[in-house]
Amino acid sequence: MATPTPDPATIDHLAQARGRLLSQWKGRPSIDLVLQLIFGDDAAALSGGFRDVEGLVASLLDGRRLTTAVGVQLDGLGAIVGQTRLGGESDADYLKKLRAAVLRNKSDGTEADLAAMILALLDGKATAVTGFDCPPAAFKLVVAVSAALTAAEQAALIEFVLAAKGAGIGVCGLAVLADPTFHWDGTAPNPPYKSFDDGTATVGGFWALYLLP
Numbered sequence: 001m002a003t004p005t006p007d008p009a010t011i012d013h014l015a016q017a018r019g020r021l022l023s024q025w026k027g028r029p030s031i032d033l034v035l036q037l038i039f040g041d042d043a044a045a046l047s048g049g050f051r052d053v054e055g056l057v058a059s060l061l062d063g064r065r066l067t068t069a070v071g072v073q074l075d076g077l078g079a080i081v082g083q084t085r086l087g088g089e090s091d092a093d094y095l096k097k098l099r100a101a102v103l104r105n106k107s108d109g110t111e112a113d114l115a116a117m118i119l120a121l122l123d124g125k126a127t128a129v130t131g132f133d134c135p136p137a138a139f140k141l142v143v144a145v146s147a148a149l150t151a152a153e154q155a156a157l158i159e160f161v162l163a164a165k166g167a168g169i170g171v172c173g174l175a176v177l178a179d180p181t182f183h184w185d186g187t188a189p190n191p192p193y194k195s196f197d198d199g200t201a202t203v204g205g206f207w208a209l210y211l212l213p
Helices: 015-018 027-039 050-062 074-083 089-108 111-121 151-164
Strands: 126-134 139-146 170-178 208-210
Touching: 015 027, 027 050, 074 089, 089 111, 111 126, 111 139, 111 151, 126 170, 151 170, 151 208
Parallel strands: 139 170
Antiparallel strands: 126 139, 170 208
């Protein structure tokens, strides 16, 4: 986690500079005036000097962090991690993609890497990711969600999984299960499957959504 930028207003640079003067320079009005011009005078009557510059630098740093960046600042971060904002995409949705993109770029294609990436991409909806082997060189992922995915979220999920998987490894299935999921007998305890729906999705279970193949 990044260290928060200290608030420049809490740092007394003028006092620090005065304290670090060699003894032969201390107490000289001309030297003290130079320090006041650089670091800001006690009464703020002269230039804010270094304090103003530091405040600007702190603002620039905060605008380049995922936790604080907004608007075009996020677009700049997207250019760094290789994730372009879609037309009309909100900051909140784009931020999820950026966080997932960081994990995608670091992915070794393991189940744990893919699961972490998907949970970041579908933050607020995805609750669990389970992987299954498809010999000789493929895998299937089942993503449990608390609410149905939008078409944009489905497309993003496919895009990120295909980009993050290992080279030469196939995807034999990518499924999304919304809670409660349909099951023939409605008795399986984990997850809490339900059987036939009454047409309103309030009694029975949802059909699983297969995105791949």
